[in-house]
Each structure stands twice: as structure tokens, then as C-alpha cells.
Amino acid sequence: MTTFARRWGTTRDISILRNRMTRGAVYAFLIAWALINFLPIVWVALAGLKTDIEIFNQPFALPEQWKFENYRIAYQTAHIGRYLGNSAVFSIGATSLGLCLAALCAFPFARFNFRLKSALWVFLMAMFLMPASMRIIPLIVFLMRIGLYGTMPAIIVAYATGGIPFSTFFLRAFMESTIPRELEEAAVIDGANMLQVFIRIIVPLSAPALATLGIFNFVTAWNELFFVLLMSRDTSTFTIPAGVANLSAKMITQHSLVASAFIISFIPVLIVFILGQRQVVKGMTTGAVKGV
Amino acid sequence: MRALTKPRRLRTGYGSNLGIFLFLLLPLGGYALLNVYPSLLSVYYSFNDYSGFGQLEFVGLRNFISMTEDPRVRTAVINGFRNMFLVLFFQVPFGFVLAFLLSRIVRGSKALIFFFFLPVVISEALLALLWRFVYNSDWGLLNTFLRSVGLNFLALKWLSNPKLAPWAVLVPGVWQWVGFNVVLFLAAIEGLPQEVLEAAKIDGANGWQQLYHVTLPMLRGVYVMATILAINGSLAGGLAYPLMLTQGGPFQVSYTLSFYIYRLIAPRWGSGVAHWGYAAAVVLLNFALVSILSALTWRFRRGLASE
Numbered sequence A: 001m002t003t004f005a006r007r008w009g010t011t012r013d014i015s016i017l018r019n020r021m022t023r024g025a026v027y028a029f030l031i032a033w034a035l036i037n038f039l040p041i042v043w044v045a046l047a048g049l050k051t052d053i054e055i056f057n058q059p060f061a062l063p064e065q066w067k068f069e070n071y072r073i074a075y076q077t078a079h080i081g082r083y084l085g086n087s088a089v090f091s092i093g094a095t096s097l098g099l100c101l102a103a104l105c106a107f108p109f110a111r112f113n114f115r116l117k118s119a120l121w122v123f124l125m126a127m128f129l130m131p132a133s134m135r136i137i138p139l140i141v142f143l144m145r146i147g148l149y150g151t152m153p154a155i156i157v158a159y160a161t162g163g164i165p166f167s168t169f170f171l172r173a174f175m176e177s178t179i180p181r182e183l184e185e186a187a188v189i190d191g192a193n194m195l196q197v198f199i200r201i202i203v204p205l206s207a208p209a210l211a212t213l214g215i216f217n218f219v220t221a222w223n224e225l226f227f228v229l230l231m232s233r234d235t236s237t238f239t240i241p242a243g244v245a246n247l248s249a250k251m252i253t254q255h256s257l258v259a260s261a262f263i264i265s266f267i268p269v270l271i272v273f274i275l276g277q278r279q280v281v282k283g284m285t286t287g288a289v290k291g292v
Numbered sequence B: 001m002r003a004l005t006k007p008r009r010l011r012t013g014y015g016s017n018l019g020i021f022l023f024l025l026l027p028l029g030g031y032a033l034l035n036v037y038p039s040l041l042s043v044y045y046s047f048n049d050y051s052g053f054g055q056l057e058f059v060g061l062r063n064f065i066s067m068t069e070d071p072r073v074r075t076a077v078i079n080g081f082r083n084m085f086l087v088l089f090f091q092v093p094f095g096f097v098l099a100f101l102l103s104r105i106v107r108g109s110k111a112l113i114f115f116f117f118l119p120v121v122i123s124e125a126l127l128a129l130l131w132r133f134v135y136n137s138d139w140g141l142l143n144t145f146l147r148s149v150g151l152n153f154l155a156l157k158w159l160s161n162p163k164l165a166p167w168a169v170l171v172p173g174v175w176q177w178v179g180f181n182v183v184l185f186l187a188a189i190e191g192l193p194q195e196v197l198e199a200a201k202i203d204g205a206n207g208w209q210q211l212y213h214v215t216l217p218m219l220r221g222v223y224v225m226a227t228i229l230a231i232n233g234s235l236a237g238g239l240a241y242p243l244m245l246t247q248g249g250p251f252q253v254s255y256t257l258s259f260y261i262y263r264l265i266a267p268r269w270g271s272g273v274a275h276w277g278y279a280a281a282v283v284l285l286n287f288a289l290v291s292i293l294s295a296l297t298w299r300f301r302r303g304l305a306s307e
Helices: A002-009 A020-047 A052-057 A069-077 A080-111 A117-127 A132-145 A152-162 A164-178 A181-189 A194-205 A207-223 A226-231 A240-250 A255-275 A277-290 B017-045 B062-068 B071-104 B109-121 B124-135 B141-148 B165-176 B178-191 B194-202 B207-218 B220-234 B240-246 B257-265 B276-306
Strands: none
Touching: A020 A255, A020 B071, A020 B109, A020 B124, A052 A255, A069 A080, A069 A255, A080 A152, A080 A164, A080 A194, A080 A207, A080 A240, A080 A255, A080 B017, A117 A164, A117 B017, A132 A152, A132 A226, A132 B017, A132 B257, A132 B276, A152 A164, A152 A226, A152 B017, A164 A207, A164 B017, A181 A194, A194 A207, A194 B017, A207 A277, A226 A240, A226 B257, A240 A255, A240 B124, A240 B240, A255 A277, A255 B109, A255 B124, A277 B109, A277 B178, B017 B276, B062 B276, B071 B109, B071 B165, B071 B178, B071 B220, B071 B257, B071 B276, B109 B165, B109 B178, B124 B141, B124 B165, B124 B240, B165 B178, B165 B240, B178 B220, B194 B207, B207 B220, B220 B276, B240 B257, B257 B276
16 A cells, blocks of 8 residues: 555655666656557557558558548447447446445454354365366356356356455455444443444445455456357347457458457547546555455 | 453454444445356356356366367467567566666656556557558558558568467557556666665666666566566457457467357357357366466565565
């Protein structure tokens, strides 16, 4: 946390590279890598405004006529609106359900002693090492048997439970280290029961951890491909990544439309990242690192 | 008061066994039903033949025997190790270099991190679409660039040449996660105690000496952690890149474990009948390899820590 405060909060008082030549070289190198990351996206955005012929003949040139209707056609023919809606429902649903379940689970582990506590904990942490692909085939069979395969609620619930071990681990550590017990004791003396303590004290005071975890889980869910593709019966439950994968198989020759579809799907991610860069970077890295 | 007369069962003096049970019921119940049970069942499936419909047919070790004769399994595992090689010898060290350089500059680092980290938050599937535009041999970004600087002989058919295709589907994933390593290392570098660096400076150490004798040794812990993350995450390879760039081809040389598992489970995009028993066996192989690697890297980490 402190390291991030230093990076994002304050400016450093010393310039470390005094030699102008060295500084120029360092900047040139860093900017070159930034361009390698970003120029292809700009290039594809332009390709989306050209005709296919122009893409073939003058790949680097600006479009002769800016064909903005490519974006409209792509949006309609590729069903991007529906995929965006599904992405929102899936990511928000899975993230909020996952956070609720993990908070419910972490509270008893952080505060009480009960039978089988350590055995359950060791088991949960061991399951955490299991790759996601391990459960997928029997899960499909199970959901088919009970008639819920390929429905959005089933996909959300199944995906959300998969994150329980890690999220519980993260929240338990936060609750144990950060939330003072005196508050709960005072509430209990005032007659609060377990549920009231949980809702009035534990959840509000866990907000920072829930936010970090929420961002990590949301970005992961938004980008999920494997699980969504295999848990869908047809394209009606496809999220953006699944829809894009499907699109690339179909529109293999309409390059300008594929390019437009790319940019339309990319813009929401870009906006979220611009607005919350600091939180997203922090959420993604703390999330993954604590997971080791 | 009650706590004095009764042995204190609960640390905080409130809550009941029933309450604890109710709290754990949904999360642990859901986890058991949708994760533990299917994962264990998957092991059982791997000893059976199953087409997705009808009955399971017990076949003993047959799936595992056919796995040893399946060239796609061999290719996928080799590509997993290729990926690991690229990650260990390019992604992690290059991430460190970028982080170190970022820590040396004052202005513009926030904007640069934005561009470095951008690919990490974009989904593989979208980036695979982007890389199709990069790799296209006639008008793709890469070859157009190479031709424009006169390196025509390097403008190759990246995705249809069997020697290049396995690397071509791995490079995008390696590129994508560089920024993640940058942020990890940058946070660690900025967390280093400034006093030590100041002391080294006063003793007359130049920039390189500071880096080699002070910064690098103090960052060993983070480096090991980044390596562990990278090793565990790289074996299965990506799904979107092989799926959307090469479909595993040409001549099945660009299969990764993720892609092959996906192919085996989802027959609708592949070829005909499902072989879910065999798919479960490949899944188990993936799990076994990741477990072995995790165990090895943990030992390695312990060894480093005790040094």
C-alpha cells in the first residue's frame, strides 16, 4: 500500500538521472514500449474506418473516406449490444454474488472457533490450487441433468462459487488484521446478534478489501473466455470475449467489420481503465499476488 | 459473566454453533456442490468412455494410454514449456528492466504505466483479434512495417509456417503480461528502504553498482514470486490465441493444453463426437503437471529463503 501511495500520491523530490543523454535514452526506450502496446490498437481503429480494399493496398495510410457506418454495421451484425449486456450481467452478477458468499464464509473463520475449522480451512486452500478446467466436464453434465445448462443464472452461480477460496482467504486476512474486536464487543453488549454484527460492523469495515477484491473479480469475469464458452449452449449467453471469439470464426473475410467490432468492444474497457487506473492496477496486482 | 462460569468456546464471546453453521452453509455448500464434487468426479470420468450422453463405460487406463500416443498432447505439453521459457527469459526480466527504468524517471511515469498495463486488463479474445491484424502476412502490421524498413526477407507467414506458428501463438500472451510484472517490480523497488541506497551512494557506488549490489539482492523475494506466478500460469498456455489465430494448426503444431482441453470438451466447433472421458484424462494431466511444477517452485522458494 505504501509503495502505491508513493507512486500515485506524491511526486519524488529528486531527479535520479542527472545525465541528459542517459535520461533521453531511458525515455526513448520506455516510450517505444508504450507505443508497441498502443499503436496496434490505433491502427486497428483506423482499419475499422476503411474499406477492405484499402486495408490490403495501403495498410498504413489514413482512410480515404472515413466509413463510420462500418462501426454501425459491425455493432448490428455482430450482436455486440447483446454481448455487452451479457458481459455486464455476468460480471456484475458473478462479482457481487462471489463477494457475498466470501464475506459470509470469511467472517466465522476470522472470528470464531468451531469444530473442523482448521481441517476445513486447509481443504479450502488446497482446492484453491485446482485448475478451473478440473471441474468443467462433470459440471456441464450435472447442469444438463437438472436442466439448467446454458442458462445465465447457472453460469453466474457456478462461476462465482469458483472464486470462494481465494476471496475468503483475502477477506479473512483483512478482517483478522484490520477490524478491531472492541467494536464488536461493544455491539454485543448492546444486544446485537451475530447477523447484526456482521451487517453493521464487519461488512462496512471490510469495504476497502471488498473493493480491491471486487475490481479483481470483475476484470477477471469480464475477460473470462474458457468458462463462458463451455457453459453456453448457444450464443444467447455469450459475453464479449466469447462473442468476439465466435465472430472471428465467422467474419473471417470482413476485416474492416472485425476491426470495428474490436474497437466497440474495447471502448468500455478503456473508459473503465482511464477512470479507475489506480484502483484497477492495485486490484489486479494485489489480487494475483496474494493468490500465490 | 457467562464466560466465567462456562469454558469460553468462542473467542469473542458471542455467536452460536447454529449461527456459524448458517453463515457457512451457503458458501461451503455451494462450493462443495459446484466445485469439489465435480472436480473429484472428473478423476472418475478419466477412467471411462463418455460421449456426453447415455452411460459411462469403464475403460481402465485406456484414456491414459491413448494420451501417450496422441501427438496433440505431446505438442501441447512442449508448447507449455516453450511458453514457460518465453515467460521466464523474456517477460519477467523485461518487466524488471522496464520497472527499474521507470523508477529512475520523475515525469510521465504514470502515463507510461497506463500504456504498459493496458493489455493486462483487455481480454485475451480481444487481443487475439488485434494480433490477427498484426500477423496477417499480406497486409498485417508486422510485415508492412518490416517491408517499409527494407527487411523484406523477414516478412514471413507467421501463422501458416509450421516452424513459426507455435511461437506466434505464444508471443501475444507473453507480451500481454509484461505490464503486470512491471507493476509488481515497480512497487517493490519503490518500497526499498531509501537509506540503504543513500548509504551506497555516499560510499561512492555508481548507478550500476547500486543496481547490482543493492537493488537486485533486495528484490530477490519479489523476483522469486513473479517467477512462481509465471511458471504456474504459463504451462497451460492461452486459449484465445491458438483458438483465434491458428485453430491449432498448421499440422497441429500450435496446440496448447488449454486449447486442446477446450477442443475436446466443445465438439461443436471441432470434429464430431465428444470424448469427455479422454478430455477428463487430459485435464488430469494438466493438473498433475501444474501440481508438480508448483511443488518444485515451492521447494525452490524455501531453498532461497533459507539461504
